[in-house]
Amino acid sequence: MKVSIRGKNIALTEGIETKISKKLNLLDKYFIMSENVEAKVLIRTYPVGQKIEVTIPTEYVLLRAEVVDNDLYNAIDLVIDKLEGQIRKYKTRLSRKSKDNKLALNVASIEPLEHEEEDVIVKTKSISPKPMDMEEAIMQMELIGHSFFVYRDVETNEISVVYKRHNGGYGLIETQ
Numbered sequence: 001m002k003v004s005i006r007g008k009n010i011a012l013t014e015g016i017e018t019k020i021s022k023k024l025n026l027l028d029k030y031f032i033m034s035e036n037v038e039a040k041v042l043i044r045t046y047p048v049g050q051k052i053e054v055t056i057p058t059e060y061v062l063l064r065a066e067v068v069d070n071d072l073y074n075a076i077d078l079v080i081d082k083l084e085g086q087i088r089k090y091k092t093r094l095s096r097k098s099k100d101n102k103l104a105l106n107v108a109s110i111e112p113l114e115h116e117e118e119d120v121i122v123k124t125k126s127i128s129p130k131p132m133d134m135e136e137a138i139m140q141m142e143l144i145g146h147s148f149f150v151y152r153d154v155e156t157n158e159i160s161v162v163y164k165r166h167n168g169g170y171g172l173i174e175t176q
Helices: 014-030 072-097 134-144
Strands: 002-008 038-046 049-057 062-069 148-153 159-164 170-174
Touching: 002 014, 014 038, 014 049, 014 072, 049 072, 062 072, 134 148, 134 159
Parallel strands: 002 038
Antiparallel strands: 038 049, 049 062, 148 159, 159 170
8 A cells, every 4th residue: 555645834754654554554454455555644733733644545435534533644544443343343233234345455454343333314304305505504514403405505506514514614525
């Protein structure tokens, strides 16, 4: 697996790059990965901490995790733990669905989660998205107290979703 590391507001030292590469290469034992797989790492420095984002697009699953911590080296360890947790969860789901799956997991090396709860849909809701602009959709989302809102964009007439981001602000998902 190739590792691509970028930094924003931080000078990447050889020690940081080495630690990240070594930790990410430990994930190779979980997957049979081609050399074309590239783990993208983004490190940002904020006044209140360091943030590391890791995205690994494999052929079968997209692994993504981010962690904010005051200590960058601790954040690196925590983000690897999150990625390993995602791999275990994914392996458990695969083993429930198919005993003879042919995905690129090296399942012998992964311990399944013992008490993972099954995903259960607890509510189904049908909507008719109303035409509005993004500002009105944000206002509607805030009024009903949800973290996302589905609407039809007045300009494009396409279905869009506006959502609250964890680090503040809003995100927009547009369909094509």
